[in-house]
Amino acid sequence: MTEDELRMAVSRSQKEGFRLLFRQYYPYVYHIVWNRIRTVGTKEDAEECVSDIFAELFSQFDKVESGALQGFLGTLARRRAVNLFHRLAGHDPALPLDEEIVGQMASEEQIEEDLEAAHLQKTLLRHIRDLGEPDAQILLLRHFYGCNSAEIARTLRMHPVTVRVRMSRALRKLKERLTADPDFTENGVIP
Amino acid sequence: MKIAHTLDSLRYTQNEAALQEIGSLCPAPQPDDRLFERSWQKYQNTPHPGRLRLYRGMGIAACLLLTVGLLTGVYAKQQRIETRPPQEPAPAMQETTEETQPGAETAAETAEETAAPMTTATEAALIPVQTQPETVMQTTEAQTQAVISQETQPPVTEAPAVQPIMTAPAEPVTEAQTKPEPATEAQTEPATQSMPEQADIQLTGFAVMQYPDHKQVICTDDFPEPDGALEEYHVAGHSVALLAVTDADAGRTYDVEAGEKTFTVTQREYAEFILDVEDESELIDLGLNRSHGFFLLQGETCTLYWFRSGEGFCMQGNTADLISMLEIARSFTPAQDAAEPTEMR
Incomplete structure (x- = not known):
């Protein structure tokens, strides 16, 4: 389904529209989250994070401009995944991931x-x-x-x-x- | 087991190329409805943006109200401070002020109590009330009208037949009599502020004082102590005829006919005579044998007062009846002096 079709579905029935949206973008979001936390988290951690991301998307759905849905979702997923990674790994959130990786490859x-x-x-x-x-x-x-x-x-x-x-x-x-x-x-x- | 371990290592790879290869080979797992329902429940429990806006608006409004209230309070406080006298009195002065304030407060309270019902006439009349508050005859202009109207109706039954102390029925005088001391304190200052002057009008046996807005006629006779016994008078004249004599509480009334018109003359004992009259009123001196009096002309109304031996007479008519009234006054002679004729001075 295209984004416009998804928006129409949401306007007809919010829950069913969000369900279609969830099914369509879940692999994309899960992939982002899992790629970030797979070394420190479990599948359940990723699922919880993904459900949080979609709940936030649902609440801000009206604010997302047309055509920017996937970009908004990707940005939100990356931020949430990074936060979860730091929480699971016990890292300082202020420390960039690249520096940690560099430290690991020293x-x-x-x-x-x-x-x-x-x-x-x-x-x-x-x-x-x-x-x-x-x-x-x-x-x-x-x-x-x-x-x-x-x-x-x-x-x-x-x-x-x-x-x-x-x-x-x-x-x-x-x-x-x-x-x-x-x-x-x-x-x-x-x- | 070994190959499974090798495959699990893919999960921990940091190799971007390997991750891209995996992404191209395998899609991410598909969700089930359980995960969607979890997201939906979280969304339902999340405060709605509209509700958040409402809460935010209420918070902002509350802050604004608080700020405005504080600013208003501060402004009012500042105004109070600015309206204070620039210099605070010295501590000694404060003590003195505090010590003297109770008396001042009492005077102010007394003035408030007595000032409301006071008229200008009664204010001035309260000075003699200090000495003999119970024996003062207070007659304001309005009271004069009332008294005259009562006098023109012969059968007066409200007051006792013999009354040693003549008091006016008006309320201000009554209050002055019931509260003589506070009235004295309260009115001393206003009396000095509006000190009366001697008016240009000369009335034999009377002092006429000029106030800013009215005149006051005070009888200068030494009134004897009222004993309740009115002296008997005969009425005898060329065109005057006595119709009836009635003893009432307010005094004795004589119905006298003169010039085809009947007049009522009231005879009373007075302890003191003070009469307030309007500035526009006209006072005409009247000289009688062994008595003195005056005409009070107010518009078309003419009132004649004359006094003899501590007793006063009052009669009212029209200005056109002035000659008849004068004839009646001249015809009043004490019974014991009935033989002696009265004549104009």
Whole structure:
């Protein structure tokens, strides 16, 4: 649905309109929030934060100019996610995230490890992409977003049992491919 | 297990390229209605923007009211301070003032009590009231009219037949008699402020005082102590005929016919005679044998007063009846002196 269609839906029925808006923009907002807090928070933390963001959007919906809905939502999500990250990590909110990241990457050994990890992640993602849809999505939803079978099934519009079966098969296939990849075997990632 | 651990590491990656790869490979999870309902409930519990505006407006209005109230109070205080005398009296002066204030307050209160019913006439008349407050005959202009109207009606039954002390019926004099001391205190200052002067009019046996807005006629006779017994008079003249004599509380009245018209003469005992008259009134001296009196002309009304041996006579008519009234006055002779004729001086 376009933004104008969503606004019309809200004008007809506020709750149903907001429900459509929520469904449409939830992945976008969740992605922003999760990418910010995934290292320190849980899936439940992200869901709570997302629900707060949408509640605030609902209350300020009339003030949002036409065509600026997604931008407003993205800005709001980032601010809320940063605040949640600081709260969960116990950091000083006044300290910029970039400085923290720089602090974490201060040592040369750490840099080498990160480069090596980045290379492995890139290779891993290539093998995952080679699995094709929906196996790649199932694996990422499970291991990156932390979703369970039911949530994956709802996202991919599949039956939960099917999700579990395909996940099992996808893991087996991925293990075979990683075992054949020297990057992983030489580094001892895959025995 | 190992491969699962490797996949979980993706969650903690800081590699932007890896994150972009993940974003392109996999959509974010879809929500369920439970999450939407949670957001909806939070939205419902959030104060409505309109309500927030209302609260904010009420707060601003309250602040404005408070500010205006404070400013008004400060301004009023400042005004009070500015209206105070520039120099505060010295402590000793303050004490003196405090000591003298009770008396001043009493005088002021007394003045308030007595000033309201006072007329100008009674104010001036209160000076002799100090000495003999109970024996003063106060007759204001209005009282004169009332007394005369009573006198022109022969059967007066309100006052006792023999009254040693003649008092005017008007209320101001009554109040002055009941409260002589406060009235004296209160009126001493106004009396000195508007000190009367001797008027140009000369009346035999009377002193005429000029006040700013009226005149006062005071009989200078030494009135004997009233004993309640009025002397008997005969009325005898060429064109005068006595019709009836009536003893009443206010005195004795004589119905006398003169020139085809009947007049009523009132005879009274007086302890003192003070009469306030308007400035526009005309006073005409009247000389009689062993008595003295005057005409008081007010418009078309003519009143004749004359006194003899501590007793006073009063008669009222029109200015056209002046000759008849004079003839009646001349015809009044004490019974014991009936044989002696009265004549104009």
